[in-house]
Amino acid sequence: MNRRKHPALSAAPLIFLSLIVAACNGTSGDGSAAPVTTVGVACTPAPTITSSVAQAANAHAQFLEERSGSLKKLTGHVPAKVKQMTDLGSAPADQSIPVTIALSLNNESDLDQRLAQIYQPGSSLYQKYMKPSEFQSRYAPTDAQISSTIAELQAKGLSGFSVSENKLFVKASGTTQTMNAAFHTEIHQYQANGKTYFAPAYDVQVPANSLIRSVVGLHNLSLARAHIVKARADSPHTGSGPVGGYTPSEINSAYNIPSSVNGSAAGTGQTLAVFELDGYKSSDITAYETQFGLSATPLQNVLVDGTTGSAGLGADEVTLDIELMIAVAPNASKILVYEGPNSEQGVIDTYSKIASDNLAQSISTSWGSPEQSLATADLEAENTVFKQMAAQGQTIYSAAGDSGADDNGTSLSVDDPSSQPYVVGVGGTELTIDSSGAYQSETTWNNGSAANGAGGGGISTVWTIPAWQVGAATGKTLGSTTMRNVPDVSLNADPSTGYAIYYNGAWSVYGGTSCAAPLWQLIQHSSTNKELPMEKAYSDFQMAFSTGWAVVTRAISMISPMAARICTILPSVVTTTPRGSVPSMERISWMI
Numbered sequence: 001m002n003r004r005k006h007p008a009l010s011a012a013p014l015i016f017l018s019l020i021v022a023a024c025n026g027t028s029g030d031g032s033a034a035p036v037t038t039v040g041v042a043c044t045p046a047p048t049i050t051s052s053v054a055q056a057a058n059a060h061a062q063f064l065e066e067r068s069g070s071l072k073k074l075t076g077h078v079p080a081k082v083k084q085m086t087d088l089g090s091a092p093a094d095q096s097i098p099v100t101i102a103l104s105l106n107n108e109s110d111l112d113q114r115l116a117q118i119y120q121p122g123s124s125l126y127q128k129y130m131k132p133s134e135f136q137s138r139y140a141p142t143d144a145q146i147s148s149t150i151a152e153l154q155a156k157g158l159s160g161f162s163v164s165e166n167k168l169f170v171k172a173s174g175t176t177q178t179m180n181a182a183f184h185t186e187i188h189q190y191q192a193n194g195k196t197y198f199a200p201a202y203d204v205q206v207p208a209n210s211l212i213r214s215v216v217g218l219h220n221l222s223l224a225r226a227h228i229v230k231a232r233a234d235s236p237h238t239g240s241g242p243v244g245g246y247t248p249s250e251i252n253s254a255y256n257i258p259s260s261v262n263g264s265a266a267g268t269g270q271t272l273a274v275f276e277l278d279g280y281k282s283s284d285i286t287a288y289e290t291q292f293g294l295s296a297t298p299l300q301n302v303l304v305d306g307t308t309g310s311a312g313l314g315a316d317e318v319t320l321d322i323e324l325m326i327a328v329a330p331n332a333s334k335i336l337v338y339e340g341p342n343s344e345q346g347v348i349d350t351y352s353k354i355a356s357d358n359l360a361q362s363i364s365t366s367w368g369s370p371e372q373s374l375a376t377a378d379l380e381a382e383n384t385v386f387k388q389m390a391a392q393g394q395t396i397y398s399a400a401g402d403s404g405a406d407d408n409g410t411s412l413s414v415d416d417p418s419s420q421p422y423v424v425g426v427g428g429t430e431l432t433i434d435s436s437g438a439y440q441s442e443t444t445w446n447n448g449s450a451a452n453g454a455g456g457g458g459i460s461t462v463w464t465i466p467a468w469q470v471g472a473a474t475g476k477t478l479g480s481t482t483m484r485n486v487p488d489v490s491l492n493a494d495p496s497t498g499y500a501i502y503y504n505g506a507w508s509v510y511g512g513t514s515c516a517a518p519l520w521q522l523i524q525h526s527s528t529n530k531e532l533p534m535e536k537a538y539s540d541f542q543m544a545f546s547t548g549w550a551v552v553t554r555a556i557s558m559i560s561p562m563a564a565r566i567c568t569i570l571p572s573v574v575t576t577t578p579r580g581s582v583p584s585m586e587r588i589s590w591m592i
Contacts, residue, residue: 071184071205074214076376079221082199085190091198093177097187098160099217100345101170102381103149105139115390129393132166132358140167141211149211156182165356168384183215190221197221204377214377217345222374224277224342224367226317227399227415227517229453231495231509238432238497241292242507245500246433246492248292248327253437254492255523257328270329273336273360274321274518275350275396277367278314279307280337281504288323288502294330302357304340304350311504314342319503320510321366321518327499328522336360342367344378351385351396358392364521366399366514368415370408371462379416379462386422397521399513400425400487401456404446412458414486419460425486426517428455428493445494445511455493456513460484491516491523 105111117125130138141149149170150161157178162171176187176198184205190197199219206212231237237244252259282299289296299322301309311318318337325335336359340350347367354363371379389396401407401415418425428445446454463484465473473479495511 070208072208072210074204074206074212074377076380077185077200077204077215077218078202079199079219079375080372081221082188082190082201082219085192085197087201088189088191088196091176091187091189093175095176095198096173097176097179097198097217098171098173098345099158099179099215100348100381101149101153101172101215102213102384103141103146103168103170103211104213105168106141106145107139111139111387111391115387118391118393127393130391132356132388132392135388135391136166136168143167145211146170152207152210153182158182164352166352166388169352179218183218185218187218199375214381216348216378216381217343219375220343222344222369222378224347224369226277226314226514227366227368227402227456227512228317228320228510228514229402229493229495229498229512230316231498231511235496235498235509237509239500239509240437241500242502243500243509245498245507245509246431247437247500248294248330250433250437251324251327251499251519254431254433254439256439257523268331268333270332270362271334271336271360272325272329272332272522273338273354273363274318274325275354275363275365275367276314276318276321276337276339277342277346277350278318279309279311279339280315280318280322281311284319284502284504285322285326287505289326289330291502292327294326297326297330297332298334300334300336302336302338302353304338304353305346307339307341307346309339316501316503316510317366317514320499320501320514321364323501324499324515324518325364325522328519344374348378348381348385351382352388355385355388355392355394358394361394362521363389363394363396364398364518365396365417366512366517368399368401368417370413371416371419371460372408372413374416376462379420382417383420383422386417386420390422395424395521396422397424397426397517399456399517400427402428402453402493402512402514403456404454405456405458407456407458409451414458414460415456418456419463419484419486421463421466421484424520425457425488426513426520427457427487427490428511428513428516429490430494431492431497442492444490445492447494453495453511455487455490455516457486460486487513489520491520 114125114130117123118128120126146163146167153170153172154161156174158172158174160171160173163169164171174182180186183200185200185202187198188201190199197220199221204215204218231245239246239250241247241250246254251257279301285299286296288294303309318339322335322337325332336354336357338350338354340346340353354360386396396417398418398420399415400418403409405412407413407415415425417423429442430445431439432441434440444455448454459480460483465480465483465485469479469485470481473481473485479485493511493513493516495509498509498511499515501508501510
């Protein structure tokens with residue numbers, strides 16, 4: 001059995017939450033011969049609780065709570081983005097709002113200590129990862145606690161309860177009026193760019209003894225974006241594949257990816273996973289495999305929160321992710337394609353399903369949002385899912401964005417979830433190969449502005465610097481010494497040196513950090529069959545930087561602060577950096 005590693009080797013005192021997955025069924029694809037299976041996801045019904053509390057009694061109870069001062073404020077529920085919007089006043093009272101309610105952990109301090117020990121060499125718990133059932137028994141609320149919370153919410157008028165698999169979330173629904181009363185807030189309508197949204201005008205309040213940690217779904221401001229860039233027709237396509245895109249053989253040759261590991265073909269026996277917010281056509285995947293003579297990799301769709309698996313407007317992203325994973329690990333036993341709805345609830349529920357299943361140790365995601373577009377409560381809810389993954393030895397690789405240092409398009413900002421402490425943020429470079437497909441040179445992907453495209457990177461305004469980045473971020477690197485620096489690693493993402501992708505019945509060339517994330521995931525996974533420990537990588541970077549070994553603008557030199565700061569935080573400045581040798585996969589294997 002392969003031993004698993006996770007990038008975060010020290011546990012920051014972060015909040016833990018988990019998932020709600022609604023029952024869902026559906027199929028993906030067009031019925032072609034590709035080996036695709038689909039599984040549904042079921043919820044555990046909530047305990048039945050009878051309540052005869054009338055609306056008048058609810059209002060009176062709310063009045064008494066406010067008068068008695070027995071409420072506690074749950075900060076971080078008002079998205080910063082609403083400050084730039086026009087407040088239209090109260091949202092319609094009868095508007096239906098589904099919510100996912102995160103519950104507080106039991107023994108949270110013990111979890112923090114355990115995470116620190118799991119990734120500390122020499123510790124008695126080193127690399128002793130937890131199973132989901134063990135995680136639940138140690139840290140999830142008890143059945144009695146959950147029943148009490150549901151009774152509390154039902155008395156406030158909420159309904160339609162269900163409980164997540166790991167008992168860390170309660171899902172419910174109610175009208176705007178009900179939510180206002182239950183959480184002592186006021187949901188308003190806001191307008192920006194001709195569109196109308198809803199969000200709380202004030203932070204949520206709950207009874208002082210409540211188990212409720214946060215409430216997700218009280219706003220609809222954020223839709224995750226796919227970090228994908230289609231090459232322009234006049235781009236100097238340099239690959240030998242259809243329409244000038246890089247082929248699987250060129251990817252493997254350029255990054256010196258071994259065809260076998262320990263005598264087995266790359267990817268053999270591995271279960272891989274990808275996070276998606278749309279569907280795909282299996283016929284596109286089959287055409288890609290046929291074109292390049294690759295074996296048919298089994299795909300298993302896991303549909304979350306009522307998704308159908310059908311291809312929508314974001315299907316190009318899903319297709320690209322799957323095809324590039326197959327390009328590097330064609331012998332994987334299967335790829336799990338987790339598909340959820342594009343909402344903050346859908347995002348959290350889908351990540352949580354991946355964590356609760358614990359079927360894949362390596363996961364990639366190419367969807368994200370600027371930190372500022374999300375409420376802090378949303379970010380913390382995501383963070384707890386990644387924290388669960390860390391406890392279970394799962395690693396997630398996330399595209400860092402295609403807008404340089406201006407992830408939101410207008411000001412310095414970074415992308416979530418790549419800025420999360422328990423996620424490997426993947427930036428972008430520009431790769432050049434020679435006529436034989438061998439590596440020739442590589443530099444930072446930076447076309448001068450967010451509009452023209454550049455590898456995402458910068459400094460988080462939410463998360464403090466992880467222990468493994470301390471020391472790597474210095475005056476020389478221009479990184480922050482107090483906050484999380486993004487990205488951690490980089491790979492070819494410039495659409496001008498992009499990849500041949502078969503989508504919607506035709507070949508195109510694509511780039512973007514959406515390409516870099518699944519490739520880095522598979523390069524690391526296939527080459528060493530173990531995950532990249534970020535503490536070791538950053539330690540080696542510091543040594544290499546001081547000796548002149550690392551090249552800060554090159555792909556796999558594993559240098560978040562340099563790539564982020566020099567190459568993207570000042571997008572209007574073209575910075576020339578020293579060149580040198582990029583470590584091959586054998587070099588990376590030696591490093592870890």
